[in-house]
Amino acid sequence: MISVQTLPQSSQKNWPQILPWLKLSLIPGLGPIKVSKLVEQFGHPEKIFSATEAHLCSVISRKLAHSILRADIKKQLESTEAWINASEAHSILTPESSGYPEALKELPDPPVVLYVIGNCSLLREPQLGVVGSRRPTPNGRRVAQEFSEQIARSGLVITSGMAMGIDAAAHQGALSCYGGTVAVLGTGVDQIYPARHRDIYQAIAVQGALVSEYPLGTKPFAGNFPRRNRILSGLSLGVLVVEAALESGSLISARMAAEQGREVFAVPGSVLNPLSKGCHKLIREGAVLVEHPDDILMELAPQLRGAIREFDHVASNHHQETDPLRLKIIEAMGFDVVSVDQICAVSGIPYTELSVLLTEMELDGVIESTPGGFIRLG
Template identity: 45%
Template structure:
């Protein structure tokens, strides 16, 4: 293990250079034969010089981290290394895991989407994750705010397994607001990273994280995504890895639906329910059972549960396509201050979702 970790810390080597070495030799042989290291090393890495003076302090830090309860280090040669991930081009040679590493072998569905979803998009992610987890799929995402968070939470509410792939070392939680969520994921699945402890938040780490998210999974579901979105990169990676790509359509007026619509035009499978995904993946995985149980519990509502006639009148003028508040004032005949107050309460109640530009739409709540 020490040689694997020492090679992981070689500056400039990266997964591609590391995997090139593994095709020819072993980490131990690299350190025992510096000449071989020079021959096979990356052009960006003076591997021979590093081999003569490896960073054993970093290796010791990694090994000390692994001594804590629930901490694991898995190499490509380890039986616990996830088989699907090993199939991708240049898989991470070393994985750091907090939680149960055995869950990495479970059938997984990646769920990704906007960091700033609409209220209905957030609820959709939560509901899909709930039912998919109940069907036997582990839900894999990236611990980010928005759709990622809702997906993890939905799986946890179903008492299912969820896996979070991070772009930092596992000695920190990013974003920090998800500290409690990370602990719940640890206890009901796993957090994994290819980056050793001490790795900070760096923009270049997140494309690699996305590659692992899709690589672990039989398919990737995109819930809401703008046209220029990291979620579309994850979907592209999934397609290149030979995995299924699913997308949830939305209103043509919703900018967060355009990325999903683009994916569907490019061949992603349009889904309207979790059963659509189960039906598609069952022949590949063979162990999935469609969930026909109840929907996940909703959070306590803040607005009155019994809507009076004015609220019903206002709701009658709102559809699933976005409408501006000024149009609602005109259609309903209600005073502007009344409409503004009612929209706020309806949003808190979960009946409507607010969008950019002062627009609103129904969420689908009865």
Template identity: 40%
Template sequence: MSELESWLTLAAVPYLGGNRISQLLHYATPQQLCRMTVEQLQAIGLNPRQISCLLQPKYQRIERCLQWAECDQHTILTLDSPCYPPLLKEIASAPPLLFVRGEAHWLHEPQVAVIGSRSASIDGRESAYEFAASLVAANYVVTSGLALGVDGQAHYGALKNGGATIAVLGSGLDQVYPARHRELASKIVEQGALVSEFWPDEKPRPQNFPRRNRVISGLSVGVLVIEAAEKSGSLITARYALEQGREVFALPGSIHYSGSRGCNALIKSGAKLVESPVDIFEEVGALTECVKNNQLDSSLPQPENEELPFSSVLANVGNEATPVDVVAERCKQPVHEVMMQLLELELQGVVTTVPGGYIRTRRG
């Protein structure tokens, strides 16, 4: 079994997130894990279903992935690859695999994420385009999520001004979403890269996009939010950015416009108010130099006495599997909100999914 095949086999095991895989790699390499006995795998904490998937993988799916990687401009980066983006490697629950279409070397360049509303105003779209143009003129790569509205305009602003841009997808790279941006995605491949942690044939699913958001911020030295409602995916990305030690910037807007409330709330909470690209360049210099010099360990802030979020949800998840609807009933919160909170806790390695619901991990 090749090294890449063993990584794909490990990544295909259910309920193994980035944190758990990192823990397993302390015991052995992926190739060694795939050669272990049932007893050895039980000893390091894998359950019967996981052991079965590891020792008897779905070879057809893995073979399709290996064939995908042989295509021109297709790359699969593993967590231990020297080409894996160094900033992303530092975050909690870093993706064990990154699928890339385009030029993977752009992932090593300093990036600034530009994100915002899918239904942005004309001013918001123009701001996204103009800020992206200024960022690429200063030799930054513009990173976003390929969504309609602000994301798309940020990608266009980078491309049409001769710069590079990276789009992080909430689907597999063979399932570009939204469909209206397929042509844009093709242009990005020629002048940047499409990136996803999801297997190439993975369809867009609602639960994929919060996961996608942490990769957008994890790749970047700073995140600029242009127009966001009070409850939006952009604010999830901003929260991830803060947890990852990234700078968060927000464009202020009218108090009478609902699309500005998220940005205004970020500014009230400590994000830097941005009026021009200079405001960004003043703040991201130190981390940018670390990316260029590939010296990260001492530069990234390490949280001390970290307080775990969503305490009411976490208090209702124990050592026995608890269904999401039960947690929601106990917390007196809507199920969809509890699902989002549990997903974030899972990404932080605090809870994990098992048959029948969620349980706490040791960290929780």
């Protein structure tokens, strides 16, 4: 936990105030826990750099003390200063900045600095973390996007990690209704990863916030992603898991959320779907089973104190079917992806007639074509 005096908002881009924290964050091997101990001992990062090696060694190892006093990080500091001055959208938050999220200060290993592109104020708004499989089923992707859209409409910020699959669907759901969304990255904030998410990255930079504790230029490294999850869960009031295998990294996010005192929500699924097993495990361990966005909003309501806007319970795709043949098709489909042959066999509708009906229903937004067949939307 870091306890320091907060500076006015106007000081957020004040380089002299940022510099000592940034220098600490760039010392190899000097992680957030050791920085917290040093700040607790010396009172402020500036005093750390003027301390004697002997005094530093009373808190950290001689090797780290030597690194603090002699680290060659001049080029990194120069490039970072150029980056922060290059755009009004670029910010670096330290524990002294008024924009630094209070919730992160309570972590045992709070980020020493946060690099941000976009709207810093979103980091202090009520947030829901959404995580899950990188290779979700069409149903899982749809659930993540629809839940995120409806919860963003209610006023919460959707926070995720911009990974493939559920993360991307969550961000897209929030972006689709012009809601707030935060992407916590496991790379430098100036790196687009995965590269195919360039459009999502650019949209979040305008409509939301991209956040990282890692120095500019940091490339994807497997060990960075579990560590960034503590920030994702730390920023959030709760974390929603949509489709996760038993070995999924999403379960790490859920565990961190529980350890941080956050709510954990999980969407149940088919017992035949291996991506449901992680969610079912979480539910057995006490996660809140959710079937509708309202389940999450009701659970979080006591913490929000009026922050939730009026929720629209009527989904755009829900309408009453009256055509008997279309009703037969819907009944034959259930809620999983179903092939045309399966629909034909269960409904008894001739293939040629069925093809016309499926096309009409897709145009009407009742069903959607996916790899392997169709899925109902209402």
